[in-house]
Amino acid sequence: MSDPNPETGKKINEDNILERTFHLSENNTNIKTEILAGVTTFLTMAYIIFVNPSILSDAGMPFGGVFIATIAGAIVGTLSMALLANYPFALASGMGLNAFFAYTVVANMGVPWEAALGVVFIEGIIFILLSVTPVRKKIVNCIPMTLKAAISSGIGLFIAFIGLQNAGLVVSSQATLVKMGAEPLSGPSLVAIIGMIVTGVLYALQVRGALLLGIIASTIVGWFNGVTPPLEGIIAMPKFGEWSSVLFKLDIKAAMDVGIISVLLSFLFVDLFDTAGTLIGVSKQAGYIDEDGNLPKANRALLADAIGTTCGALFGTSTVTTFVESSSGVAEGGRTGLTGVVTALLFFLALFFKPLISIVPAAATAPALLCIGTMMMSNITDLDWNDFTEIFPAFITMIAMPLTYSISHGIAFGFIIYPVVKLFTGQGDKVNWLVYLLGVVFLGYFLWM
Incomplete structure (x- = not known):
């Protein structure tokens, strides 16, 4: 017997599609x-939509073109x-x-963008190529559980920093490297403090959407002290013509120059472990890491990341990678x-709602x-605090990320x-051989790169 309400039938069908897909x-x-x-x-x-073009424009790239390229790269990578x-x-x-792209490679090394x-x-x-083979997956999964917990906790410290x-609550200092901002109860700092209270209370009360409501509330508070800029419209048509200034403008022949090999190795090294760290940290928060410390579907996740980077370069933007802010979702x-x-x-809609975003x-x-x-x-509760060979490397990992x-x-x-530490305390046989190899690779990176 057919559903007498076609709208209900349509909704059930749509729900089934989403259920089957996800x-x-x-x-x-x-x-x-x-x-x-x-x-x-x-x-x-969303800040990346404006911050990335600002940084890459310092490398001589057109702001308008990079603005669209940033959004396009985010859409392809995320999908x-x-x-x-x-x-x-x-x-x-x-x-x-x-x-690194703008200030080290282009500005300091003189490499054309x-x-x-x-x-x-x-x-x-x-x-x-590495993602369709077991290589990247083995690297991600060989990381000891101690370091996996430390990476997740360290990322927590990093994003809090x-x-x-x-918020302007921590600023740079020549004397002490960092210090408290000069006016913690005004300007951006006041907005953030009020937002912290609102968000913290809502989250403690288990209100759904606490983080989103906190962002909205903080934005509204910012209107009263001038931190939030005035709304000068809601919709603005994107200028797609500007994209042509960076779209498909990459120079692969120049990139093959032997003098740029060190740059390529640096990009590969940093991107590999930034991505691995973020995937592990956010996956652990989401409960994806299995009892053996492995990330299911690691190859697929790493392949998606690689596709994002490749397409991003074609579109006209720097390396696309998994964002630590995913942890908010x-x-x-x-x-x-x-x-x-x-x-x-929403990234696609941002093309048209630029004034609002x-x-x-x-x-x-x-x-x-x-x-x-x-x-x-x-x-950090997953760490064995009675084993110093576990907590010492974990602590160094955690504290080094923000610092x-x-x-x-x-x-x-x-x-x-x-x-x-494991080797010189007689526990070297408990360490995966790949961890030793990567330790040597990291040491070599610090020495020569």
């Missing part, structure tokens, strides 16, 4: 939760992750990697690729980052110290 029930989630998670992820990482791995992880042009894009493209192709910077309950599809859709100040996202950092730090401002550097210190 296995919502199997992952203990639903459409409403996934949409909320996708919106939250987008809002916490690849959603559809290939069914993980709620969003991708975009990586912070740190874009600065077209050639630098060619290097990123080659890096992506290499990663695609970023949040404090965005996971914190809101996102567990499948539907979260990523929602995030990708651009008013969210960095201080408004700071409370969300601090809450996420708090939750990710809970992974070196690099996930990959934190991982490097952990990989160097962990096997050495």
Whole structure:
């Protein structure tokens, strides 16, 4: 007997399609939760739409073209992750990697930005080849459980540190490296503090959408003290003609120059372990790491990341990688690729809603980052605090991430110290041979790169 209400039948059919595609029930989630998670992820990482073009324009790249390229790269990378791995992880042009691209490779080394894009493209192709083989998966899965917990906790410290910077509560100092901002109860700092209270209370009360509501509340508070810029419209048609200034402008021939090999190795090294660290950290928060310490579908996730990087270079932007801000969507309950599809859709809409998206100040996202950092730090309870050979490398890994401002550097210190401590305390046979090899590789990287 047919359903008398065609609208009801249509809704059931749509739900079935989403269920079959993303296995919502199997992952203990639903459409409403996934949409909320996708919106939250987008809002916490939307800053990249404007920050990335600003950084790459310092390398001589046209701002308008990179603006569209950044969004295009985020859409392709995030959809690849959603559809290939069914993980709620969003991708975009990586912070740190874009600065390395603009200030080290182009500005200091004098490499034309077209050639630098060619290097990123080659890096992506290499990663695609490594991802369809067991190589990258073995590297990710060989990381000891101790370091996996440390990486997740270290990322928590790192993004909390970023949040404090965005709030203006922590600023640079020539005398002590960092210090408290001059006016902690005014400007962006006041917005962030009020946002922290609102977000913290809502999250403690288990209000759905606490992080998103905190971002909205902080943005509204910012209107009253001038931190949030005035709304000068809602919709603006994108200038797609500007994209032609960077689209397919990569110079692969120049990138093959032997003098750029060291640049390629640097991109490969940093991207590999930044991606691995972020995947492990956010996956552990989401509960994806199995009892053996392995990440299911690691190859698919890494392949999606490689596709994002390759397409990003073609589009005209620096390395596309998995974003640590994906943890905000996971914190809101996102567990499948539907979260990523929602995030990708919002990136597309951002092309048309640029005036609206651009008013969210960095201080408004700071409370969300601090809450996420708090939750990710809970992974330190997985450490064996009675075994110093475990907690010492873990601590160095954790503390190095925010203090070196690099996930990959934190991982490097952990990989160097962990096997050495184990070896000289008579526990060397408990360490995977690949961990020893990677420790040597990391040491060589610090010495020669």
